[in-house]
């Protein structure tokens with residue numbers, strides 16, 4: 001690698017550290033180096049551009065992946081995305097996100113795994129191993145303290161050292177130890193220095209202490225200071241826009257402000273990444289086996305992630321006993337299958353809950369009512385009354401499936417962002433109902449909407465001068481009533497114009513709502529349908545406007561009248577199953593009124609098919625909560641995201657998530673680790689040995705099933721305050737009725753250590769608990785641990 005380095009001029013070296021566009025570094029053919037391409041994100045691989053004929057598999061949200069508590073499945077998800085990356089010629093996948101669930105209000109909570117660092121680190125390590133097995137890099141992100149979104153570009157997060165080491169850095173350390181090839185640094189600062197130039201973390205801890213030999217990539221536009229970023233451990237500044245490196249860094253090196261050896265170290269890291277990902281001559285990778293079936297992986301992860309939080313026995317439903325099933329809720333036809341922001345991809349298809357249930361229940365009347373619609377924007381125009389959606393991007397023509405057009409980065413058809421100034425969406429509408437229809441435009445830019453020969457709008461939805469980030473993360477909507485006659489076809493044309501250079505991000509929707517009942521009428525319609533059905537399945541959840549990247553939530557309540565809808569439907573039909581479609585915790589004030597509550601996260605493209613399998617018992621809901629779900633907001637150990645004077649202090653220290661719940665004594669609605677299945681388990685024997693814990697469990701129910709055995713530790717040893725219990729390991733087993741199986745759970749040394757200026761094992765007596773969930777302990781044993789490493793003494797069930 002050194003020989004390759006020697007052939008490069010300073011300008012060339014620096015060019016390899018500086019984004020050349022939105023997603024890539026430049027190629028240097030002279031040394032056999034291809035352009036290294038990066039792409040978001042954790043649930044799918046978007047690719048550098050937007051190609052309507054080249055969609056991306058959309059897996060369930062990271063919260064869902066963590067809810068499987070299955071490292072092997074996380075690795076399979078990773079392998080699929082490695083395969084997708086190779087297919088889309090991407091060298092580095094920008095994920096996984098291992099920031100912590102510090103507060104359920106965190107805007108990107110859905111994109112992170114858990115409130116527990118061990119579960120987060122294990123799932124992430126599995127995922128990274130899977131992606132990298134295809135010769136595709138990862139960037140575990142965002143180092144560190146990006147656990148909320150408020151003022152994320154500038155906020156300084158004050159994190160006590162112990163919390164940093166035991167909670168927030170732990171998953172990064174785990175992934176680095178597991179061989180991750182990349183880290184993405186965060187927008188925010190920590191303890192006084194912006195992360196993109198924070199040498200304490202990026203250089204001293206990550207590279208020197210942990211021995212990380214990969215690259216540190218900035219978050220997009222997080223690097224702002226030429227010299228401080230270069231000396232603070234950053235290796236690659238992305239993207240090209242507003243980049244402080246390039247010629248400025250060359251100049252800083254020439255002026256002696258940055259040592260050339262530092263540049264060489266960064267370039268060697270980039271070359272190592274290029275070699276690992278097949279972008280360098282001599283290290284090219286063979287074509288990958290494309291053996292993972294994307295839809296099958298998405299389906300499996302979804303079903304395995306669904307958490308059956310409550311069930312009075314109504315589930316699983318038996319198809320033979322059903323004549324009419326009421327499916328209710330706006331999200332039952334327009335499921336939120338992935339979270340908003342940079343994690344978005346365009347999947348090849350989405351199976352909605354309604355479609356999934358209809359396909360799984362032939363011969364049963366699966367009837368639908370909206371009930372309550374929490375979406376503040378009208379849904380995209382689609383369905384039989386609409387013609388095809390034809391796009392013309394300054395002369396490049398293509399078709400999209402609905403009235404939504406999105407991309408970030410490269411333009412469709414290779415169009416040049418510098419010259420594209422307009423996009424025209426042409427379609428037709430032939431309503432099946434006469435009356436006042438609502439049409440809407442949402443997105444950013446300047447628009448012109450024409451229906452028939454009527455111009456309904458001409459103007460810009462945002463005030464002039466709105467910043468790029470605001471435009472992208474806060475789209476706006478305008479609605480237009482228009483009277484249409486059933487069966488009469490009208491042309492609809494939406495034209496959008498851009499300032500030159502601004503078409504790199506597009507999120508435009510032509511919305512539509514036909515005439516129909518008002519809000520109260522919608523609920524009444526749903527209640528009446530539920531009352532005459534055998535069972536009511538109500539799908540409730542969040543919207544992109546309340547749960548997304550770029551802002552934190554202001555409330556955990558479900559938006560709109562969804563709570564009222566559930567209560568009224570449950571009162572009309574005692575067999576009401578509520579399906580919660582949210583990436584992170586929401587309040588469920590009606591949880592005792594519903595016969596069953598199934599938490600399905602953002603379930604990915606196969607949403608409805610997996611849901612039908614689980615509701616009908618074809619698959620067991622395999623998920624366990626990776627994070628505590630509160631009954632009341634005020635009980636959360638950390639709730640508000642309060643940035644004061646540009647700073648947010650993590651005053652609760654290590655007491656986040658269940659560590660905080662256990663300290664306050666408040667009872668959540670559903671505890672960490674909670675999740676029911678369709679069978680029962682009895683725990684037989686717990687043995688603790690040098691190598692970990694062995695537990696036997698028996699399936700005492702009537703169906704095959706899968707149990708996640710969770711091992712918690714507790715101890716009064718030492719003088720340092722510790723949580724009442726903490727997760728030390730987990731493993732899953734499958735068994736048929738009557739079968740007894742033994743599961744081995746290794747206990748890492750770290751589980752017995754605290755950070756006190758360095759890692760220190762606390763000697764003394766520890767209680768080891770094998771549990772179904774944090775609040776459902778089954779067996780305990782006591783062991784004694786010596787100062788250096790844990791030595792098991794005894795281990796028997798209580």
Ligand code: BGC
Pocket residue numbers: 040041094141219220342
């Ligand atoms: C996000 C990153 C993402 C990057 C590129 C940023 O705004 O914070 O997670 O990888 O954009 O899309």
